[in-house]
Amino acid sequence: MLSGKWKPQIFRLTLDGAVRFNGLLRQLEGSNKQSVATALRELEEQGILERVVIEQKPLHVEYHLSEKGKALVPVFLQLESLS
Amino acid sequence: MLSGKWKPQIFRLTLDGAVRFNGLLRQLEGSNKQSVATALRELEEQGILERVVIEQKPLHVEYHLSEKGKALVPVFLQLESLS
DNA sequence: TCAATTAGTCAAAAAAAGATGACCACTAAA
DNA sequence: TTTAGTGGTCATCTTTTTTTGACTAATTGA
Numbered sequence: 001m002l003s004g005k006w007k008p009q010i011f012r013l014t015l016d017g018a019v020r021f022n023g024l025l026r027q028l029e030g031s032n033k034q035s036v037a038t039a040l041r042e043l044e045e046q047g048i049l050e051r052v053v054i055e056q057k058p059l060h061v062e063y064h065l066s067e068k069g070k071a072l073v074p075v076f077l078q079l080e081s082l083s
Numbered sequence: 084m085l086s087g088k089w090k091p092q093i094f095r096l097t098l099d100g101a102v103r104f105n106g107l108l109r110q111l112e113g114s115n116k117q118s119v120a121t122a123l124r125e126l127e128e129q130g131i132l133e134r135v136v137i138e139q140k141p142l143h144v145e146y147h148l149s150e151k152g153k154a155l156v157p158v159f160l161q162l163e164s165l166s
Numbered sequence: 167t168c169a170a171t172t173a174g175t176c177a178a179a180a181a182a183a184g185a186t187g188a189c190c191a192c193t194a195a196a
Numbered sequence: 197t198t199t200a201g202t203g204g205t206c207a208t209c210t211t212t213t214t215t216t217g218a219c220t221a222a223t224t225g226a
Contacts, residue, residue, distance in 0.1 A: 001166055003086070005184070021203050032185055037204065058193060060202060075161045082155065083084060088214070104173050115215055120174060141223060143172060 001046060001072070006031055006039040012080075014049065015073060018064040048072065084129060084155070089114055089122045095163075097132065098156060101147040131155065 002008050009028055013019050024036050040063055043049040048069040052062045065073075085091050092111055096102050107119050123146055126132040131152040135145045148156075 022201075030185095033204070034186080034206090035184060038184085058202065061204090071165060075158055075165065078158045078161070082158065105171075113215095115217095116174070117176090117216080118214060121214090141172065144174090 001048065002076070004039060004042075006035055007043060010036070010039055010043065011048070011069070011072070011076065014063065014065050014069070018052075018062040020060060020062055043069075084131065085159070087122060087125075089118055090126060093119070093122055093126065094131070094152070094155070094159065097146065097148050097152070101135075101145040103143060103145055126152075 002011055006028060010019065010024060013024065013027065021036065021040070024040075025031060025033065028036065040049065040051070044051050044063070046068075047066055049063045050066045052064065054060050054062055085094055089111060093102065093107060096107065096110065104119065104123070107123075108114060108116065111119065123132065123134070127134050127146070129151075130149055132146045133149045135147065137143050137145055
């Protein structure tokens, strides 16, 4: 579910609140548009993240944890504590 | 820790008891010697599996869960139940 | 003696994943 | 009007992962 080079880190960041495309690009050192876009799309397809377009003055896009994503949190943290 | 195409399946099989090289090769459809050998070696290097040579008539090799591997079991099962 | 099973290794090819750079369309500020 | 920021896509190249097939060496059964 969280396989790939960037998905675990992206998932981890969503625990602290919604994330945005360009924000991730800056936070994830060594990442690139394509990889981040692919990771976000796959996480959305799997129903782990939800993509929300914020229709305001400078319109932007937010990705936040879905219910399914939230169900993953405890086991993710447990996993994190083991490695 | 369990990244790669075959490691999760191999790990799963060790929960029911020790596994063996050729046995895995037969159980894991679509697998091959090289990949199974690599997965076993890496799981051993990480201290998740232990390699034991059974010094008997037809000598063979067994891989079984280490203590570290056992610590991984509950979180693995939890993860399994989510996917 | 021949075939099969045990547990692998090695080099090479193929497939999958990731990175790079160009491009797009929109908005806002200087 | 140029520059920067928003959020991407596309084709191509590189890197990593996985597969393929040949080979080894010891043991067992027919």
